[in-house]
Amino acid sequence: TQLLEQSPQFLSIQEGENLTVYCxxxxxxxxxxxxxxxxxxxxxxxxxxxxxxxxxKLKRLTFQFGDARKDxxxxxxxxxxxxxxxxxxxxAVNSGYALNFGKGTSLLVTP
Amino acid sequence: DTAVxxxxxxxxxxxxxxxxxxxxxxxxxxxxxWYKQDSKKFLKIxxxxxxxxxxxxxxxxxxxxxxxxxxxxxxxxxxxxxLGDSAVYFCASSQVRGGDTQYxxxxxxxxxx
Numbered sequence: 001t002q003l004l005e006q007s008p009q010f011l012s013i014q015e016g017e018n019l020t021v022y023c024x025x026x027x028x029x030x031x032x033x034x035x036x037x038x039x040x041x042x043x044x045x046x047x048x049x050x051x052x053x054x055x056x057k058l059k060r061l062t063f064q065f066g067d068a069r070k071d072x073x074x075x076x077x078x079x080x081x082x083x084x085x086x087x088x089x090x091x092a093v094n095s096g097y098a099l100n101f102g103k104g105t106s107l108l109v110t111p
Numbered sequence: 112d113t114a115v116x117x118x119x120x121x122x123x124x125x126x127x128x129x130x131x132x133x134x135x136x137x138x139x140x141x142x143x144x145w146y147k148q149d150s151k152k153f154l155k156i157x158x159x160x161x162x163x164x165x166x167x168x169x170x171x172x173x174x175x176x177x178x179x180x181x182x183x184x185x186x187x188x189x190x191x192x193x194l195g196d197s198a199v200y201f202c203a204s205s206q207v208r209g210g211d212t213q214y215x216x217x218x219x220x221x222x223x224x
């Protein structure tokens with residue numbers, strides 16, 4: 001099982017601040033996904049990155065896949081209370097039939 | 112329409128009982144999964160089925176028995192429930208493989224007393 005380490009585990013910030021969440025592994029992944037989970041619900045996909053060095057933007061969220069496809073980051077600009085939730089990175093290996101999830105970063109954005 | 116649905120949403124039961132959780136997806140996906148999320152929010156794969164066939168069984172005790180009557184359904188039966196089985200169980204589906212987008216159900220919170 002390929003392990004994905006996420007940091008920080010918890011993050012509490014004020015509205016308007018920027019933040020970065022990291023997802024690291026010693027394994028190479030064919031793709032890496034970021035999900036967001038709100039209380040009482042299942043995770044929902046935010047983005048999939050496939051190519052080493054790839055950068056994807058989703059409004060105020062910027063996702064980057066490391067050149068070696070072993071790590072990824074999620075940067076949120078000007079965080080809003082609606083960004084509050086559990087952010088999970090997940091990696092798929094070639095021909096994999098499941099995802100390996102990181103332990104998540106729990107984000108709280110206060111007004 | 113709900114893409115991936117699970118029933119029940121909450122399940123409270125005594126140790127030693129047998130219980131089932133049902134999952135259905137209406138997305139036409141070939142692959143379905145069961146994940147367990149513990150109290151620390153760690154989401155871990157339990158089983159993966161592709162076209163009704165078991166693909167992955169991640170060292171899950173044999174008290175857990177998944178059943179896929181057709182590719183739209185993947186049910187989870189748990190025998191002789193233990194305190195450590197308390198968790199949130201998520202069903203998910205994807206087009207083909209794990210690397211495809213996975214669509215999760217709302218989860219079933221199982222509490223074993």
